[in-house]
Amino acid sequence: MSVDPRGLRPSATFPPNVIAEIQRAADQGLYEIRGFGAKRKLPTFDDLVFLGASVSRYPLEGYREKCATDVWLGTRFAKKPIHLKIPITIAGMSFGALGANAKEAIGRACTEMGTSSTTGDGGMTEEERRSSKTLVYQVLPSRYGLNPDDLRRCDAIEVVVGQGAKPGGGGMLLGMKITERVAAMRRLPVGIDQRSACRHPDWTGPDDLTIKIQELREITNWEKPIYVKVGATRTRYDVALAVKAGADVVVVDGMQGGTAATQDVFIEHVGIPTLPAVRLAVEALQELDMHRKVQLIVSGGIRSGADAGKAIAMGADAVAIGSATMVALGCNKPVYIEDYHKLDTEPGMCHHCHTGRCPVGVTTQDPELQKRLSPEQGARWLRNYLSVMVLELQTVARACGKSHVHNLEPDDLVALTVEAAAMAKVPLAGTDWIPGNGRF
């Protein structure tokens, strides 16, 4: 007997996915922990467009006139600031969350492209140090794998205060991924559900952070640039306080930023999108007369050269990509379909990094699954992808008449939605209206 569809009325408050989640929670008694990033619709860089040159401004010739992309990071205090050929860096992702092959692939691609990769919650592996010409070493609340030898052999230090996917929360790595090697690096029992601390064990607040940065500089003889990474929330204050604490570089990670394992409620409901975070961070730097003196790296949902260009036009010095890096390495690729099905998911919708059963061998510690991603092939894919991003970035910069991508400016942007105009503080397209700027 068929159902008369005229009588079917879905609830906006309880749509099928909400009903399913409530019943899953009732069944399993645990909140959902998953990987990837926010899946809800958010204002993004897609809501901005560039104003290409025409009569009032002239463009640069594509492929012929130079459009430089290099960036210096850490010029404020560090004796040895780093110089990258491109303003697109790789965000911190741990060995543990990622397999050794993925980490090595990232390091190789970064070295070939002249950019930096970053360690993660779990310490530095030999593979990534060996393969990465420029390696940023994270100092996290957990302090897993932290040691002074790696502080000295890295190229920059990133003090992680928070992460866009979970500002105010600590890392997670579920027992399936705590193999003997991962456990040994973190000094944890094999197979436990690892819960990283959400606060550093020996400092709280900006005054302590100032002294912690001083200690890290003393240990490394003031050579290394020191970044401070914050998840985007009260970004104006956090950036100002990071600058006050002595950071060379501030990294702001918006709520679209990815994670290997975090509570879904954190991913979807805590933090602000990257779009307003960039503007707030730049304003904080400008208020302190520190814009371009303390460099700003923006991450969280950056996917293309256009995204990078818009972040840079708004005032960022560089961007960092994490989830997009994984996608370039094969994350959610329609291969090994049967293994996606074993995880009750499909290519394109997988967020099962937390299980350690990554069908494409990126976020796994399983030796057999890791064989699906060779460092050589992964490096080639990521290098290609980064090259495309840079070409896209140069294309939009030349279209706006810029000989260096850092010459992009907010005046080169307009917004397609009222929300994006308010968040980015650029005019709504076709108007001179910026909501919140004192005019209706």
Added chain:
Amino acid sequence: MINVDLAAETVRDLNQRLHDLPADTNERAWRIVNPKGAHALVAGLDRPVEVRIEGHVGYYCAGMNKQASVTIDGHCGVGVAENIMSGAVRVKGNASQSAGASGQGGLLVIEGDAAARCGISMKGVTIVVGGSVGHMSAFMAQTGNLVICGDAGQSLGDSIYEAKLYVQGKVESLGADCIEKKMTPHHIAKLERLLAEAGIKADARKFRRFGSARKLYNFHVDHADAY
């Protein structure tokens, strides 16, 4: 003996001199006066030198120490010997909070009292406290030993992993997943060794032992009240 007066020399210059020492240095004995609460003093040492600091020090003294033997003849600020890897650090006075935080090896001795979060996130260090420790000591302690000759404040060993805790005095309360365990002859003998290494006189037989119940190692809804 090399004498350094921090009224005349900066912490930066002193630390650089210590970092620049060759592995086979003969300059092994250092005496530092007038520290005046300076931060990051002798942080990041990696030579088998003996350093004696006469006076009080600020945050992160002897942070991430390797090989060196550092004695602080005074009180110390937050995070003394944080993330210590090896060697020994001795505080003749009292220590502020987060003493030995995330320490991965070596020995930290505090002859006086230690404030809150002593041994937080410890990963292999041995910490011996002659006096008492404040609240949340050994929070998320992973491995290593924390010996407390006096009392322990609230929530000792909260969310502890495999670290071993020994307390001679009172324990105000235990944190999540931390329980008292039997003190066997094996543990008494081990504690005697730890006390002897630390040069602290105490009767190991009077201590109680605490460690992880291991009930929170994997998520389970029936343990939600413990968090």
